[in-house]
Amino acid sequence: MSQEIHSQQLVQGTHRFTQRLxxxxxxxxxxxxxxxxxxxxxxxxxxxxxxxxxxxxxxxLAANAVQHGRVPGRDFLLALVLTRPGTGPAILRIEVADCRGERLPRPVSVTPPDACDEHGRGLLLVESLATHWGVDPRHPCGKTVWAELQLSAGPPS
Structure with missing residues (x-):
């Protein structure tokens, strides 16, 4: 696991945190x-x-990266991007990138598993909690699964 933690302010009102795990x-x-x-x-x-x-x-998203996106010898990447628009609520974008690109989840139609299934509800949870979510290819290999969340009132800008 990389010991580097990156946290930076990109532009006024936008912060980014990244960590390989x-x-x-x-x-x-x-x-x-x-x-x-x-x-x-x-x-x-x-x-x-x-x-x-x-x-x-x-x-x-991290559990999915570990379970379904694992490639031996390769870490996954967590990124958090906090954006505070001028008058609206803050938006948190969560990104989890792994090295497996051949199994891209479909964000448009997550189907519930059978009632007896012990697994398969994770993306339903993401779909219900996130404001928006999706999957982007990651170059040169892999994918990034992301979810955006409108944050409740927090600190002043």
């Missing part, structure tokens, strides 16, 4: 914890509903 259950758990801490660093309380929702989205 090992494609393990521990890496997925750490992604969720890092996202919560980064939101706290940006001024959102740990107990804020938006923080809880972001944590769920990160947990699901």
């Amino acid at each position: 090992s494609p393990t259950r521990r890496g997925a758990r750490l992604a969720r914890r890092l996202a919560v801490q980064q939101l706290a660093d940006w001024g959102w309380d740990h107990n804020n509903q938006s923080t809880h929702t972001a944590a769920l989205l990160v947990a699901e």
Whole structure:
């Protein structure tokens, strides 16, 4: 796992955080914890509903990257982009990139699994919690699954 953590302010009102993580259950758990801490660093309380929702989205996307996007010897990438438009609410874009590009999920029509199935509800969760979500090819290989979330009132701009 890379020890480099990148957090930067891109332009006025926009911040970006990135971290490479090992494609393990521990890496997925750490992604969720890092996202919560980064939101706290940006001024959102740990107990804020938006923080809880972001944590769920990160947990699901990271778990999918570990379970379905793992390539031996390759990490996955977590990126958080916080945008504060002039008058509207802040938008958090969560991106999780892995090195498997041949299995792209379909964001337009997520079908629920059978009631007896023990798996397969993760993208339904993403679809219901995110304002928008999608999948983009990642060059030279892989994919980036992203979700956007409108954050509740937080710190002043």
